[in-house]
Amino acid sequence: MIGLAPDAKPRLARGVRLHEDKARGGHVLLGPERVLQANGTAVEVLKLCDGERSFDMIVDELANRFATERARIASDAEAMLRDLAAKRIVEL
Amino acid sequence: MSIAPPLGLLAELTHRCPLACPYCSNPLDLERRSGELDTATWIRVFEEAAALGVLQLHLSGGEPAARADLVELTRGAARAGLYTNLITSGIGLDGARLEALAGAGLDHVQLSVQHVRAEEADLIAGFAGAHARKRGVARELVELGLPLTINAVIHRANIAAVDELVREAVDLGARRIEVAHSQYYGWALKNRAALLPSAAQVAETRATVERLSAELLGAIVIDYVAPDYFARFPKPCMNGWGRRSMNVTPSGRVLPCHAAETIPGLTFWSVRERPLAAIWRESPAFNAFRGSEWMREPCRSCPRKEIDFGGCRCQAFAITGDPRNADPACAYAPAHGSMDAAVAAAQASAGAFAYRRYTRSGERVPAAAAES
Numbered sequence: 001m002i003g004l005a006p007d008a009k010p011r012l013a014r015g016v017r018l019h020e021d022k023a024r025g026g027h028v029l030l031g032p033e034r035v036l037q038a039n040g041t042a043v044e045v046l047k048l049c050d051g052e053r054s055f056d057m058i059v060d061e062l063a064n065r066f067a068t069e070r071a072r073i074a075s076d077a078e079a080m081l082r083d084l085a086a087k088r089i090v091e092l
Numbered sequence: 093m094s095i096a097p098p099l100g101l102l103a104e105l106t107h108r109c110p111l112a113c114p115y116c117s118n119p120l121d122l123e124r125r126s127g128e129l130d131t132a133t134w135i136r137v138f139e140e141a142a143a144l145g146v147l148q149l150h151l152s153g154g155e156p157a158a159r160a161d162l163v164e165l166t167r168g169a170a171r172a173g174l175y176t177n178l179i180t181s182g183i184g185l186d187g188a189r190l191e192a193l194a195g196a197g198l199d200h201v202q203l204s205v206q207h208v209r210a211e212e213a214d215l216i217a218g219f220a221g222a223h224a225r226k227r228g229v230a231r232e233l234v235e236l237g238l239p240l241t242i243n244a245v246i247h248r249a250n251i252a253a254v255d256e257l258v259r260e261a262v263d264l265g266a267r268r269i270e271v272a273h274s275q276y277y278g279w280a281l282k283n284r285a286a287l288l289p290s291a292a293q294v295a296e297t298r299a300t301v302e303r304l305s306a307e308l309l310g311a312i313v314i315d316y317v318a319p320d321y322f323a324r325f326p327k328p329c330m331n332g333w334g335r336r337s338m339n340v341t342p343s344g345r346v347l348p349c350h351a352a353e354t355i356p357g358l359t360f361w362s363v364r365e366r367p368l369a370a371i372w373r374e375s376p377a378f379n380a381f382r383g384s385e386w387m388r389e390p391c392r393s394c395p396r397k398e399i400d401f402g403g404c405r406c407q408a409f410a411i412t413g414d415p416r417n418a419d420p421a422c423a424y425a426p427a428h429g430s431m432d433a434a435v436a437a438a439q440a441s442a443g444a445f446a447y448r449r450y451t452r453s454g455e456r457v458p459a460a461a462a463e464s
């Protein structure tokens with residue numbers, strides 16, 4: 001698999017929203033005819049996917065914030081974003 | 093019994109509609125404009141829905157654009173934090189109105205199309221020029237950047253055009269298409285003999301959708317809605333009665349599904365009289381078929397009862413006369429044979445449409461208008 005370009009600027013696809021689900025707790029991704037549960041890590045990554053920050057910047061920010069090994073964060077975030085891109089929830 | 097909050101709400105803003113689709117699932121007895129909820133009441137319902145836990149709102153009808161306050165309603169829904177989807181025929185939406193809707197926070201649009209060729213499409217819709225206007229609306233939506241789903245209800249008069257319908261949706265810039273076999277409620281049930289395809293046509297459609305899903309991967313997502321009349325097991329109708337969603341009629345009655353009023357003896361509560369949360373938890377209509385206590389055999393002892401919930405109550409009633417029976421779409425249902433019989437009878441019928449228009453039973457319609 002080709003790595004995600006460090007300068008890719010991921011963002012939520014138009015028509016998709018990250019929403020705080022107050023009634024049930026946690027966050028969900030809302031799109032046409034679907035509701036996807038977003039776990040804690042996914043929410044932290046997606047909140048930074050604003051179409052302005054590059055993938056590199058996103059990973060840096062998370063590595064700083066959680067004091068975790070950068071390579072691990074990069075590979076986790078990439079796997080998640082690729083999966084969501086295939087579902088047309090995220091644009092890379 | 094603890095009742096989980098609903099995820100979705102379908103708001104039938106009005107039953108008025110310029111089109112007259114014979115496959116329309118609205119009730120035969122359409123509600124009048126004079127009885128419709130006003131703007132403030134709808135917005136209160138949206139706010140109550142969001143507080144109750146609803147995440148997605150579908151603005152539907154009839155044709156929701158027939159409401160002069162559609163932009164205001166959309167803004168109210170977006171402010172309440174709801175993911176807002178507009179289900180429309182496109183008629184009544186010009187460029188300026190679409191732009192206002194996008195500005196008001198609309199998240200997604202689902203646009204219906206009847207056929208790929210104008211003449212046939214307009215004949216199905218019962219409205220001259222509908223097809224050309226829909227194409228125009230689709231282009232404007234895409235230009236505005238609003239995500240678009242094309243909804244194609246499939247029946248005998250367009251089933252041969254499924255391949256072209258999907259390709260046209262790609263051309264129009266839709267990201268998703270619903271290839272949805274007609275469901276037989278309301279006007280569609282009345283038109284069943286003119287609409288039901290043959291088993292061979294259904295098999296071919298399934299193969300076409302499979303082929304196109306692979307070929308057009310990445311270009312468009314195809315959601316296929318299988319036809320009840322050719323099924324082995326029923327659909328998990330509404331994901332279970334009173335489990336996931338609610339439906340509000342133009343006058344404010346709250347239903348577990350849009351066809352629920354066809355079942356006699358159910359008591360529906362109205363948003364005019366009670367808060368939505370109380371209706372969801374306590375209304376007799378919502379509690380009538382929650383859980384599985386109400387079930388009869390073969391559902392009662394069937395291992396699939398938590399998967400499909402015994403199918404559709406409205407269809408069970410329409411075909412067997414008792415909503416507690418298994419949906420006749422199920423191969424285990426004693427009435428299953430009547431589905432095949434309806435398909436066979438339909439193939440022998442000439443296929444004239446009874447268009448969806450206001451009937452004479454409603455009040456406030458002058459006799460002349462009712463007859464036109």
Ligand code: SF4
Pocket residue numbers: 109110111112113115116117118153154155181204448
């Ligand atoms: S199915 Fe056709 S007639 Fe019925 S509400 Fe939709 S556009 Fe109008």
Ligand code: SF4
Pocket residue numbers: 325326390391392394395396397398400401402403418419422423424425
């Ligand atoms: S018998 Fe009832 S529960 Fe079992 S598959 Fe048929 S409809 Fe579903």
